[in-house]
Amino acid sequence: MRWKKLGIAISAVAVMALGSTHAIAQEKNIVRVHEYPGSIIHIVNWVMRSKGFCAEEGLECQPVYLASAILAMQAAKTEGVDIIVSSLDVMMQAVDKGYELEIIGPYLTNNVYSLSASSEVAATVADKSYPENIEALAGKRIGVVARGGSPEMIARALLAGAGMEQDEVFFVAVGGPATAFAALTAKQVDAIVSWDPVPALCEATKSCAVFADLSRGEGPSDLQAMNGGYVAYYAPSEYLQDNSAIADAFMRAHAQAVKWLQDPQNLSEAKQIVNEQFKLGDDVPDREAVLDQLVQRTIEGYGHNFDRKAVDGFNEFLLSYKLIDKPLAVETIVYDKAP
Template identity: 40%
Template sequence: MINTRMKRALGRKGFVAAVAAGALFANAAGAQEKIVANGEVVRIQEYPGAILHISQWVAADKGFCEDHGIRCEMVQIPSGPVGLQALAAGSLEVTFASTEVTMQAASRGNDVQLIVGHSPDNIYTLSVHKDVPLPNKDKGYPAVMQDLKGLNVGVTARGSGTELQARGLFIGADMNPDDVTYIGVGSPGTAYPSFLARQIDAAMMFEPFATICRLQETCVDMVDLVGGEGPAEISALNGAFETYAARRDYIEENPVVVDAFIQAMTEATAWVNDSANFEELVEVVQGRFKLGDDIEDADNVLRELVRTNAPLYGVTIDRDAVKAFSDYLIQNELITDPVDPATFVYAKAPQP
């Protein structure tokens, strides 16, 4: 510590230099050691037709993976459950899903651990076709859920996070979650045509589904979970909502690769969050994701999607939120035994 006497002795310039040196030393001492692997390939799940993957695209395309000695490759798989099957079969190194889907797979014997966060808070919106009568719309949640009784609700796949969250909305509204029929329609790229064809009346989806249907005036937002609507039991899950996972045996056998991936994703996510990088970020997304030709003013729509989604990314995993997922799944009889965050989450996974 530099006291007043030292400040006088050093003079103004010397004092400033000493403070700067002290700060530099402190930062260096507290900085995490850079981890570099040996060129291993890390195959990461990607949902086709979704704009959810901005941070992993940046990690691959802006050199963060390469800088940490790994080669990040995207593998298109349309749902969390199918991705976890691929993970168990060794077709992926890293899967991406909502935490409750991964937790259920783990409870059934798929020995996986969460390794790094994707987006801490809820990313889903329940959108309803504009032609569906909604007499309870103005009453909001939970009353509006009555208007879906007997209808078809699109989800990415049966047993996916989108279905589990939709069921949670009905349970929170004191309704039977089987009062509707759930239909697997894949990611937004395939879900939206099914929606337009009225194969489904509503969809629990992630972006760009809600933005596109709003712009084309084909839907209304029934429950906006991104905006905090819905039951308290679902809001309690914020802090560990979407996460990346790997097999426990892979983590134990490849700790340097896993730690390098975590660092690459942490740096890439910080880059995504920085608004100064917006124009470069749009270029990265344009190279990986395209809106349909039927989207009017598609370039500006894409820019708006990037602008609104970039701040939502975050790598931390709140262990209390993970416990809330366990409590939520037990309460809804989706798992039987509590899941301990201390064993389900990799010890080096970032914390808030």
């Protein structure tokens, strides 16, 4: 077993003095959970710890900060991480290459990406929405996290859904949301495929406009088919074989945290918890309004159940871009007790 017991070390003298009726602190199982540094998507993890939902299940949920799911998978191989968080495309490509992983439960239900264009580009199609607005991107530069990654595949699918050819645009690597937004506002690119807080920043600054928000169910049918289980918790199969009770307890704690977060009466306290963990830059206009929008969007995005049909959607998407060799069966990549 890979979990460690925690307790309060009491000397023999102290035990004798306190007597046999002294209450010993409850032992807790450690579970190491992957988190992306500085990402607001982890509100639920923060609540699990701060509100005691992990402790109620006999767990000590320890965050492990790693910038990518690939790094988290590598850490899991050396027992540095127990539970990983990422979109299914990353996880399923790893499974296709022979890494045995299983989804243990839902995280963010819908696709997290959005395509946003500069205000100048948006002005040319101000009265249009997806897919008609995409025509404004012909001959333009689209920023993505890295060439060949998921955001570029998303951009290509959005273009195809709008009837545009792939060679009608140019892709530029611009990194994550912060650097992508900076590149867009500096006119280094004309549009970006990214994720929160970009939509909120576009609305606050009016420097850009969202052309397609996939978290809201916009975009072509092949992208919508991946909704219902877009981002998930998963773990190595070997870990689950030895620690199924811990995984089950973790998902119960997660369910309680989601329930707590989605109760409007707890919104004010939830914002306080977020403020302890997440900061927007001082240069962000209307910082409080932007943060409120981010908190609301994130809370709304959490799911209670993993929709198995999302696996079929990812299979079709990954196969269409030749990112996996064959479809992956639901029963092989979803833990049998996943909600």
